[in-house]
Amino acid sequence: MELFSRADRTDDASLVAGFALGDEAASVAFVRRFQNAVYGLALSVTREPGLAEDVSQEVFVRAWRAAGNYDARRASVLTWLLTITRNAAIDAVRARRATPVLAETLERLIDVTLEEEGPERQALTAIESSHAVARLRDLPIEQARAVALAVLGGCTAAEVGQHEQIPLGTAKTRIRTGLRRLRASLKEDSRDGPPPR
Numbered sequence: 001m002e003l004f005s006r007a008d009r010t011d012d013a014s015l016v017a018g019f020a021l022g023d024e025a026a027s028v029a030f031v032r033r034f035q036n037a038v039y040g041l042a043l044s045v046t047r048e049p050g051l052a053e054d055v056s057q058e059v060f061v062r063a064w065r066a067a068g069n070y071d072a073r074r075a076s077v078l079t080w081l082l083t084i085t086r087n088a089a090i091d092a093v094r095a096r097r098a099t100p101v102l103a104e105t106l107e108r109l110i111d112v113t114l115e116e117e118g119p120e121r122q123a124l125t126a127i128e129s130s131h132a133v134a135r136l137r138d139l140p141i142e143q144a145r146a147v148a149l150a151v152l153g154g155c156t157a158a159e160v161g162q163h164e165q166i167p168l169g170t171a172k173t174r175i176r177t178g179l180r181r182l183r184a185s186l187k188e189d190s191r192d193g194p195p196p197r
Helices: 002-008 012-020 026-044 049-069 075-098 099-114 118-129 130-138 141-152 157-164 168-192
Strands: none
Touching: 012 026, 012 049, 012 075, 026 049, 049 075, 099 118, 130 141, 130 168, 141 157, 141 168, 157 168
16 A cells, blocks of 8 residues: 555656556556546547546556657646547547448438439428428539538538548538529529429
8 A cells, every 4th residue: 555655646757657667556646646637638528428438548558558758848747648638539539420321321311312202302301491402403413412411411521521532622612602502592492482393
């Protein structure tokens, strides 16, 4: 017990050095000292307690691997560790969002929205404005896909770019131009009456 209490009073840089060498007392003291800060930041990024716990464990594994390269002149131990935490949490959130189902689901959503008829199309029309869907089909296909992904799929411009394999700027332009054309077309419909079916 005396061994742990001595390690608990050690300065941060010495704890990192002991942690790098695999010193059990230093490792336990290191985790105890920083676990709340690490978990708190992980939770603020992930917003999921379970995921934040997983991230916290990953952080201490990454810290152990990198501890031999820690340089006290570049950052405090807390800053160094919180940088690792932020990166690990962002990695975890990205991994969570990039599920294999996403691409397939988005493609199906585009197909259902842009196809002519069928039960899925009828169900979608009942939910969404038939005018908007009809006008969406009138857009150039690349703009229609970008708008469908952004509006119906809830994707960010970056996600649209990734899905369509285009640069972020191109994705933003397609979404913006597509939405502008869609709005103009819908305004025209409201003045002239609904489009013929």
